[in-house]
Amino acid sequence: MLTSLLLLVGVTLVTFILTNLVPGDPVAASLGQRAAEDPEIVARFRREYGLDKSLVGQYLTYLGNLLHGDLGTSTTTHRAVAADLGGAVPATMEIAISAIVLSVLIGTVFGTFAAHRRGRVSDHVLRVVSLAGLSVPTFWLALVLYYFAYYKLHIAPGSGRLSVDFNVPPKITGLYTVDALLAGQLDTFLDAVAHLFLPVLVLTLYTVGLLTRFIRTAVLEVLDQDYVRAAHAKGLPARTVVWNYVLRGASIPVLTVVGLAFGSLLSGTVLVESVFSWPGIGSYAYEAASHLDLPGVMGVGLVVGTTYLLVNLLVDLLYGVLDPRVRLS
Amino acid sequence: MTRASRPAGATVTASLRRPGLVRRLRGGRWSAPLGIVGAVVVVAWLLVAALSPLLAPRDPLAQDLPRLQAPGSGALFGTDALGRDVFSRVLSGASVTIPLALLLVVLSVVVGAVLGAMSGFFGRWVDELVMRITDLVMAFPTVILAMVVAAALGASLFNAVLAALVVSWPAYARLTRGLVLGLRTSNFVISGQLLGISSWRLLARDIAPNVVGPILVLASLDIGTAVLLLSGLSFLGLGAKPPTAEWGSMVSDAVANFDSWWLGLFPGLAILTVVVAFNFLGDALRDALDPRSVTVRGGGPTL
Amino acid sequence: MTRPLQEDADRSGPALTIRNLRISLDGAPGPRPLLAGVNLAVDRGQIHGLAGESGSGKTLTALAVLGLLPPTMHAAGSIVLSGSASGEDDVELLGATTATLSRIRGQRVAMVFQDPSTSLHPQLTVGRQLTDHVRHHLGLDKRGARARATGLLDRVRVPDPESALRKYPHQFSGGQRQRIAIAVALACDPDVLLADEPTTALDVTVQAGVLQLLRELVDDLGLSVLLVTHDLGVMSAVADVVTVMRDGHVIESAPRAQLFSTPGNDYTRSLLAALPGSSFEEDPADLAAELVAEQEPALTQAVPSDADHVTASTIPAGADRPGSRQEPLTDV
Numbered sequence: 010m011l012t013s014l015l016l017l018v019g020v021t022l023v024t025f026i027l028t029n030l031v032p033g034d035p036v037a038a039s040l041g042q043r044a045a046e047d048p049e050i051v052a053r054f055r056r057e058y059g060l061d062k063s064l065v066g067q068y069l070t071y072l073g074n075l076l077h078g079d080l081g082t083s084t085t086t087h088r089a090v091a092a093d094l095g096g097a098v099p100a101t102m103e104i105a106i107s108a109i110v111l112s113v114l115i116g117t118v119f120g121t122f123a124a125h126r127r128g129r130v131s132d133h134v135l136r137v138v139s140l141a142g143l144s145v146p147t148f149w150l151a152l153v154l155y156y157f158a159y160y161k162l163h164i165a166p167g168s169g170r171l172s173v174d175f176n177v178p179p180k181i182t183g184l185y186t187v188d189a190l191l192a193g194q195l196d197t198f199l200d201a202v203a204h205l206f207l208p209v210l211v212l213t214l215y216t217v218g219l220l221t222r223f224i225r226t227a228v229l230e231v232l233d234q235d236y237v238r239a240a241h242a243k244g245l246p247a248r249t250v251v252w253n254y255v256l257r258g259a260s261i262p263v264l265t266v267v268g269l270a271f272g273s274l275l276s277g278t279v280l281v282e283s284v285f286s287w288p289g290i291g292s293y294a295y296e297a298a299s300h301l302d303l304p305g306v307m308g309v310g311l312v313v314g315t316t317y318l319l320v321n322l323l324v325d326l327l328y329g330v331l332d333p334r335v336r337l338s
Numbered sequence: 339m340t341r342a343s344r345p346a347g348a349t350v351t352a353s354l355r356r357p358g359l360v361r362r363l364r365g366g367r368w369s370a371p372l373g374i375v376g377a378v379v380v381v382a383w384l385l386v387a388a389l390s391p392l393l394a395p396r397d398p399l400a401q402d403l404p405r406l407q408a409p410g411s412g413a414l415f416g417t418d419a420l421g422r423d424v425f426s427r428v429l430s431g432a433s434v435t436i437p438l439a440l441l442l443v444v445l446s447v448v449v450g451a452v453l454g455a456m457s458g459f460f461g462r463w464v465d466e467l468v469m470r471i472t473d474l475v476m477a478f479p480t481v482i483l484a485m486v487v488a489a490a491l492g493a494s495l496f497n498a499v500l501a502a503l504v505v506s507w508p509a510y511a512r513l514t515r516g517l518v519l520g521l522r523t524s525n526f527v528i529s530g531q532l533l534g535i536s537s538w539r540l541l542a543r544d545i546a547p548n549v550v551g552p553i554l555v556l557a558s559l560d561i562g563t564a565v566l567l568l569s570g571l572s573f574l575g576l577g578a579k580p581p582t583a584e585w586g587s588m589v590s591d592a593v594a595n596f597d598s599w600w601l602g603l604f605p606g607l608a609i610l611t612v613v614v615a616f617n618f619l620g621d622a623l624r625d626a627l628d629p630r631s632v633t634v635r636g637g638g639p640t641l
Numbered sequence: 642m643t644r645p646l647q648e649d650a651d652r653s654g655p656a657l658t659i660r661n662l663r664i665s666l667d668g669a670p671g672p673r674p675l676l677a678g679v680n681l682a683v684d685r686g687q688i689h690g691l692a693g694e695s696g697s698g699k700t701l702t703a704l705a706v707l708g709l710l711p712p713t714m715h716a717a718g719s720i721v722l723s724g725s726a727s728g729e730d731d732v733e734l735l736g737a738t739t740a741t742l743s744r745i746r747g748q749r750v751a752m753v754f755q756d757p758s759t760s761l762h763p764q765l766t767v768g769r770q771l772t773d774h775v776r777h778h779l780g781l782d783k784r785g786a787r788a789r790a791t792g793l794l795d796r797v798r799v800p801d802p803e804s805a806l807r808k809y810p811h812q813f814s815g816g817q818r819q820r821i822a823i824a825v826a827l828a829c830d831p832d833v834l835l836a837d838e839p840t841t842a843l844d845v846t847v848q849a850g851v852l853q854l855l856r857e858l859v860d861d862l863g864l865s866v867l868l869v870t871h872d873l874g875v876m877s878a879v880a881d882v883v884t885v886m887r888d889g890h891v892i893e894s895a896p897r898a899q900l901f902s903t904p905g906n907d908y909t910r911s912l913l914a915a916l917p918g919s920s921f922e923e924d925p926a927d928l929a930a931e932l933v934a935e936q937e938p939a940l941t942q943a944v945p946s947d948a949d950h951v952t953a954s955t956i957p958a959g960a961d962r963p964g965s966r967q968e969p970l971t972d973v
Contacts, residue, residue, distance in 0.1 A: 012473075019474045024486065109956055137372065140621060144613035145564055148573045149589050149606030156599055235759035242707055242754075243774035243825070244747030253773070256403055257764050276481035280570055285595055294485060310486045314478050333809040 016318060021075065024310035025068050071307075080308040085300045090308035093293060098312065099183025100170060101282070101289030105274045107209045113267055119217070120224025121251065124232060135221060140217025147277050151211045151284040156205060166203045168286035175200050179293050208285050212277050216270050223266040224259065231258035245324035260331050268324040373622020379499040393428035398583045406598050416600035418591065420581075427583035428604050432583050436612065438499055439564035443557050445503050446564075450510025451553060455545065457511065458518030459537065468515070472508035480505045481570055488576040495584070498577035502567045506560070513556055517549045555627055556610035560621035562613035569609050585609050654723055655682035655749075656865035657833050658707065662718040662735075664710065664889075665699055675714065676701055676889045683833065688859055690864045690880030690897070691871060692912070697886040699869045703835045706867075707750060722750060722833065749777040751826035755838040757818035761810040767794075767821055768806030775828045793824040797854060816847035820854060827858065834866045840875060852879045860943045873916050877901055885909050919973060 056075035084113035158165035178188040189198035297305030384554035415424035418480040457468035569586030578584030592602025664676035754760035772786035794802035797820040840848040884894040
C-alpha cells in the first residue's frame, strides 16, 4: 500500500520533471506568434498558468492542486484538464475493458487447447499465429481493418462512439454501452456496440497473441503437476480435471500476465484511438503532446500511471482470492 | 578447462560453440525452420536497409510524380499526396527504422545490463536506487511513457530513440540483476573476492560471460518490439519529421488520405514482415538456448 | 530367480493380478524396454510390498495399473482386477476403454502419491478434494458427501474433522497431509490401494504413524495394498509379501519373514545388508570382488579374489543377473 502511494508521488514527480524539460516555450506554442510578442499578454499568460514561479514552487503548487482534484487548465482547450480527462477516461475504459475480457476468454481457450495438444500440428499452428499476432503494428491493423470493414464492405460503422443520429445516453458510468442498457435504450446500445467493434477487435487480436503464449506455458507447467495426475487417478472426468484442477492452478501466473497485458492495452489505445476518432485518453494525449500542453500531458501521464497502479493493486488483491496460501499466511 | 572449474552458467555460452546447436536448430520443431525463415527475411531487410539508395528506383524525397496514383506500371506501390514514389520511400524507410531499432536495443542492453549488474553485485543503496527507478519506469505502460518523454524532448527521431531507451532499459536491468544475484553467491565468485580480485574485474571476467546468454535471448526478442515502438512514436508524430520517409509516419499520412489504400498498406506490411522475422528468429534462438524460459516482462513485445 | 508365491487357502484369489507386464518407451532408434515381463499378485487383505532402487520400474508398474503412464510409454501384458468381492466380473485393466478406466479409478482402485504437498491441490479445500470424486462416482449429495468426508478424516485420525474440511492442504503438517491423501484415496471404498512411496517425503518420526494407519486400514477394511518403496525398513514394518525389482525385472518374491531371513538372491541379500542394524553380513571378500568386477571389468581377469582394500558400496553386481544388463533407468 505504502509502496503504491510512494510510486504515485514518484509518478507525479516524473511527469512534472519531464514536461519541464520541454525545450520549446509553451507560451509561444499556445499563444501564436503575434500574441507572444506582446509582453503584457505573455506576462498575464505566465501568471495565469503559474509559469512565473520557480520550478519547485510550481511542483508544490501542482501537488497541492492535485489533492484538491485540480489537474490544472489545458493550454489548448482552455478547460480544466480534470474535466477533459473525465470525459475521455470512460471512452478509453470502454475499449480497454472489453478488449481485455475478450482476450482473456479467447486466450484461455486457445492456450489450454494448445497445451493439451502439445507437440501436435494444432499446437504449432497456434504458436505461430500468436507470434504473428504480436508482430502486427496495431495502428496499421486499425487502419487496414477500418478500410475494409467500413469503407469497402460497409459492415462496420464510421468513426466515433456513436452514429450521428444517436444521442448520448444519460451519464452514469460514462460507458455508452452500459449507460444505454441502464436507460433501456436498446438501439443506442446496439449502435454503441457496433462502434466498439473495430477498435476492440484490433486490440484484442494483439492481446490474444500475447496471452495465448503465456497461458499455454502456464497450463503446460500445471499439467506436469502431481495434483493433476492425482485428479485423473480419482476417476474424475477430463472436463472436471481441466476446469477445477488445471485452470485453477494456472490462474495465478495467468493473472500476472493479464495485469501486464492491460498496461499494454492502455498503450495500444493511444495508437488506435486516432484512427477511429475515438474521444479517449489516447486522442487527448496526442493532441496535448503535439501542442506542448504541459498540464494536459502531465494530466494524461498521471491518470494513466494511476490507473495502471490501481490495476496492479487489483491484481494483488485477486492473488489473495485465488491462492489460499497468500490469503492465509 | 576441466569440468570442475567451469561455472554452471557457462554452459549457455559454451553451447554456442557446440555443433549441437546447429543440429538442434534443425530439430523436429517448427520454431527451428521458422527461425531460418526469419533469419533469411532479416538478412534481406538488412541488405535493403544498407543498400536502399542503390535499390530505390527513385529519390524518396522527390515530389515529381503525379499525386495519389494507385499502384501501376509507373510506381510499384503507387504515389503519395506529394507525388513521391511509395516504393522508394518504403525501401528508404528500412534504412531509417532498422538501424535505429538495433541501436535502441544495443543501448538498452548496455544501460540496463550495467545498471542491473551494479545493482545486483554491489547491493545496498545502489540496488535500492536502481530498483526504485525501474519500478517507477515500469509503473507506466510503455508507449504512454515514451510518448510523454518524446513530447517533452521535442519531436525528432533522435528524441524518439531516447524516449524509447528510457522505457526499454529496465527489463534488462531486472534480468541482469537477478542473474548477478544468483551468481554472486557462487563459489568461483567468492573465491575470486577472497583472492583480492577487484570487483570490476570479477564482473567483467567471471560474471559477464554467464549473463550474456539470457540477455541475448531477451534482446533478440526485443528487436521487434523496438521497431514497433519507434514506428509507433513516428505514427503519433513524435518521431521522424517530414519529409523523412519513415514507415510509421507514412501510415499516419495514410489516415488523412483514407481512400488511397496503398499509402498505408505497404509501409505497414514492411513493419509487419520485419517484426515477424525478428520474432521468429528470436523465438528459435530462445528455444535453442533456453527452452524452458518464459520471461514475462520484456519477453514478449509490450506494444 | 523367483520363488513361488505362497497360496493363501482361505482367500478367494488375488485382488489384483499382473501378468507379464512389459512397458516400452518411444525413442529415436526404436522403442526402449523399461519393464520386461513383471508378474505379481496382490492378495486380498494383504500389503504387497514392491521394493527396488530408483529405476527398477516399480513406480511404472503401479502407474500402469491405473493407465496413468505418459503417452510416450506403451504397456503390454495383462492386469486383471478381480471382481468377485463386489459381485462384478474380473476387469482387464490394460488396454481398457476410457469409460472403464474412469469407472475403476478412484472407485475400485485408488492411488496415494509420494508427496502430499504436490498431490493435493493447494487451491482447493480438503473437503472439496475429499468429496468431488465421491459425488461423481457414488452420486451423493453435498451433505451426504460431507458426512462421509468427516468420517474418513476421523478414520485417518486427522483432528477436528469438521473444521478440517474447510481448510487448505498447506494448513496441515506433512504427516496429516498424507493421511488426508489416504482418506481421499479411500473415499469410495476401493478394493485395491496403490501407494507410491507414501512415507518417503515424510519425517522419519511421522512415517511410523502413517504406516501403522495403513496396516490398520488393511486389517479393518480388508483393503489390498500394493506398496511401492525403495525403503526396506518400511517393508519390514508392514508388508506381508515382498517383491524385489531391479532394472525392470522381478528378482524375487516371497512372504516378508522368509525374504528377510533367507533371501534367495544375492541382490536381495545386498539390499538387506545395507539396512542399518541388519544382522545380515556379506562376506567382505565376496563383496569387494563383486564391486571390483562391476566398476572395472578389465581388472576382473587380473585382480586376485582377496582385494580387501576396496571399500564396500551398497549394491555390487549380483552373481546371477537375469538377462542382459540394461541401462540404468530413471523412475518416472
